[in-house]
Amino acid sequence: MRRFDPTRWFVPVVGGLAFAYLLVPIVYIFVFSFNQAGKTNLTWRGFTLDNWRNPCGAPEVCHAFVNSLQIGLTSTVVATVLGTLIAIGLERYRFRFSGSANILVFLPMATPEVVFGAALLTQFLNLGVTLGKPTIILAHIAFCISFVVVTVRARVASLDPALDEAAADLYASGAQRFFKVTLPLLLPGILAAALLSFALSFDDFIITNFNSGAEITFPKFIYIAAARGIPPEANVIGSFMFLLAIAIVVVAQIVTYRKRERAQPGTGVQGRVGL
C-alpha cells in the first residue's frame, strides 16, 4: 500500500547537506584560528589560544577591522534612515513619478558591484575627490539603501492603514502617529534591514576596493594578505563576528519568543489545534 515517498527524506537530507556546505569553511576558519603562528596559516602546527588572547597581534588586522566596523555602523545608520523613509513614502503616499521611483530603487540592486564601484570611482576621479573613508561610506550607503527599502517596504505593506486612522481618530498628531504607531510596528522590519545593511557593508570588497584609495578595510586586508598568507588573527576576527551574529540573533529570538509566550501563554498549542 505505502508507496515510496521521496519527498519525505529528500528535503531533510538535501537541506542538511546544504547546511554542511554553508558551514564547512566556517569550521575551517574557526579551527585554524587556534593554529600556532607560522609564515602562513595553511597547515596545522598545533593548538594555541594566543591568537584569541591577542587578536591584534598581526600588523594592520585590527586597524582594518575597526575601520570596517566604523564604516559599517555609519553607513547602516544613514542607509536605514533614508531607506525606511523611502519605504514609508512609496507605500503610504501616491506619487506622479512612482514608476520611475521604483526603478531608482530597483536599479542599484540590478547593477553588479563592479559596475557600481566603477561608476562611483569615475565620478570621484572626475570631481577630483580624494579617496578614503568618506568615499567608502558614501558608496556603502548608496548600495545599502535599496536593500533597506525592499525589506522595510514589505513590512509597511503588511501594516493595516486603519491603525494610522485609528490613531488619528484618537487625537494623535501626524508626528505622534509616526513615532507612536507606525515606527514601533515597523521596528522588526527596520532592525532586519539594518542587520542586512551592516552585513552587506561589513563584508563588501568590490565596491570598497574601487573607492577606498589607500584606506584599508577588513575584507581588503584579507584580500591583500591572501597573496602572502592570511594570519590566524584574521580567522579569530572572522570567527568572532560569526559567533557574535549568531548570539545577537539567538538572543533576539529568545526575547521575542518570551514576549509572545507572556502575552498569550500556550499559543504554541492553541495555534496548532486550529479551532
Place this chain on the structure above:
Amino acid sequence: MNAVGSMSPAPPETGTPATRPTSGGLQLRGLVKRFGDFTAVDHVDLEIPPGGFFALLGPSGCGKTTALRMIAGLEFPTEGRIFLGGQDITGVKPHRRPVNTVFQSYALFPHMSVIDNVAFGLRRRKVHDARAKASQVLELVELSHLADRRPQQLSGGQQQRVALARAIVNEPEVLLLDEPLGALDMKLRRQMQLELSRIQREVGLTFIHVTHDQDEAMTMADIVAVMNEGRIEQLGPPEELYDQPETVFVANFLGKSNLIEAEVLGEDGPWLTIAAGSAQARLLSDRCVSRQGRLLVGIRPEKIAIAPVGSDDEGRHGTFADRDGEVWNTLAGGVVSAMTYTGVSTEYQVEVPGIGSVEVFAQNLAGDVLAIGDRVSLRWRAKYTFGLAGDEPISAGAEVEPG
C-alpha cells in the same frame, strides 16, 4: 455526567439516492487527540450513517475542528480508530482517503482558474474527462459563467461555492465542511444554508458539517452532535436535542432554557412531583435524567404562557389539570422586571419569589404588551418540562462565546 453519543439514528428517508452503497458509513472509536498536555478530543465514539447531513456543533475550542481534521487525515489521532465503509483508515494519508474538505478559509489555489481548482482532485486521480465533470459540478453550484476567473476575482459567496464544487466533484464517501459559512454575511449565509441542503439531497453524499452556529446546525442537519471540551455531550435529531436536552450545556447552548434548582418529592405514574422553593411542579419521569434527589428543572422560555394577575389563573398554584386532561405547572406572584420588544414577540424577564428570574418569550398575538412592574402568573404544559442532573453548574454553555 456526559452522555457520550454512540447511537445510530436511522438514515433520513428523503433524498438518499439508491446510487450510493450504504456500506457502514463512518465510525469513530475511542478517538483521542492531545497536543502536548492539552486534550483537544477526548474519547469520542461516533457512528455516522451514509447519505445524511450530520453536524458537529460546539463552541470555539471544543475539539470539533480537530475531530474533522482527523477524519480528513490532516491530523492523526493519539488514540482510537477511524473506520470508513468498514475499513480502518486511521493511518491513511489524506490524499489516499475518499474524504474531501471544504475549508473554512476555502483554501482555493490562487494560481489556478476556478475550473482548474475544481478539476484538481479529478486530475490527481487521473479521472477521465476531468474538465467536463468539473463543468457539470460548476453548473450545480451555478458558477459556470465564472469558470475561467481566478478565485481572487470572486465574491466570498462565490468562492465558497467553488470550494464546495471542488470537494463534491470527487464524489467522496464523506464530505467535511469546516465552518464553511463563517465568513459570509447573515443574508448570504441563510441562502447558502438552503443551497447546501439542496446540494446534499441532490448528490446524496454524507456531509459532516462543523459549526458553532446552533441555528445553522439545526436548520441543515438531520443529526446533530453537540461537543464540549473534547467530548460529545448529546447526539440526535435537532428537534430532539432542543426538546429534551440531557445536559445543562446542551440546554443552554441550544437556544435558551430556564433552569430551576429542585428536589424530587415523589413519583406518581409517569409523573415526578418536584419542589422548587415554595412551588411544586410535575414533569414526566422519562424526560428526566434521574428519579430522585436534586435536579435542575428546565423549561424553554417560549413554552411559558404569561398572564397578568387578575385573569382566571390567579390563585392557582402548583400543578393542575385542565378540562382536556392536560397537566399544567404554574408559578404565581411574579413581577415583570425587564422586557425587550422585538416585533413578533416580546421577551420578558419575570422575578418569581423563591424561584428567581424566569425568562418568557410571548408572541404578540393580541397586541396587549405587559409593562415593567406588572404582576403576572406563569404557566406551561408539564409535559414540556425536562430534568437534568442537579450537580451540574447551572450556567454551563450559556456564556460560551460562539465561534
Place this chain on the structure above:
Amino acid sequence: MSTAERRQHSRQGRLGYWFVLPGFAFLALFFALPVLVMLATSLFAPVPGGGVGAFQPALEFSNYTEVLVLYWVPLLRSFAFALITTVAALLIGYPIAYLVAVRLRGHRLAQGLLLVLIIAPFFASFILRTQAWKIILSDDGLVVGALKALSLMPPGAHLTATAVAVVAGMTYNFLPFMTLPIFANLERLDARLIEAGSDLYASPWETFRKVTLPLSMPGVLAGTLLTFIPAAGDYINASLLGNNRNTTMIGQIIESRFFQAADYPQAAALAFVLMVAILILVMAYVRRFGTKELL
C-alpha cells in the same frame, strides 16, 4: 469632500515627498549621476601626448567596439558561469528554504537557529571563506586526498584553479541571496493550501509541483535575480579560485583596466556593456516569468 478634508489630503501628499526626498537625492547623487558620468567617461579619448590615465571628453565610440572585440569571451563566460551558479544555487537553496519554512513551520526556535546559520557566514567575511575553500580544495588538502585515494580523481588533476572551483565558490557565496527570498515567500505560503492539495488526492510530490512550487515563483524569481546579477559581475571567486587562462571573468578585466592599465574609458565602456547586458537579460527574464510582486 469638505475643504478641511481636501487640505488634509494635499498635505499628506506633500508630506510623502519629504519622506522620499532625502533618500532619492542620495541615490541620484551617488548612483544615477555616477552611472551617467561613467557613460560619459566611456566615450573619452586619451589626451594627445598626455601620460597614462590622462583623458579628455570626446565621443569615442570605438572604445565600445574595441572592448567588445577584445573581451567578448570573458563577457560570455561571465554569463555562463553566472547561469550555472544560479541553477546550482537554486537546486541547493530551495530545499534549505523549504526545510526551514515549510517542514519546520511552528518550530520557531529551530527556524530561527537555522536562519542565523544561513545569514551568519556573511559576517565571517566573504573573502576569508573563499580563501578557506581554496585551502580545503587545494592539492594537498583533505578533499583532493580523499578523492584520489578513492580513485575518483586522476592523480594529476586539481580542484582549485579550475572553472568548477570558480562556479562552486560563487554558488557557495551567493547561496544566502537565493535562499532568503525563497524562504520569505514560502514562509507566507498558506499551509491550508498544502492541506487542500493533499485533501484533493495529490501526493506530497504532486502537491509540491502543482501548488507549492508555482506559488513560490515570486521568491524564486527574486532569488535567481539576486544570485545572477552579482555572480555575473563577480571577480573575487575567479581571482582566488580560478586560473588566469580559462576562468577569467569580465569583472577581473574591468578591475585591471581601471587599476593596472588606468584605461578609464575602456573600463567604463566594459562596465556599461555589462550593466546594459544584465538589464536586458533581467528584463526579458522578468517579463517571461515575472509577477508584479517583484517590487
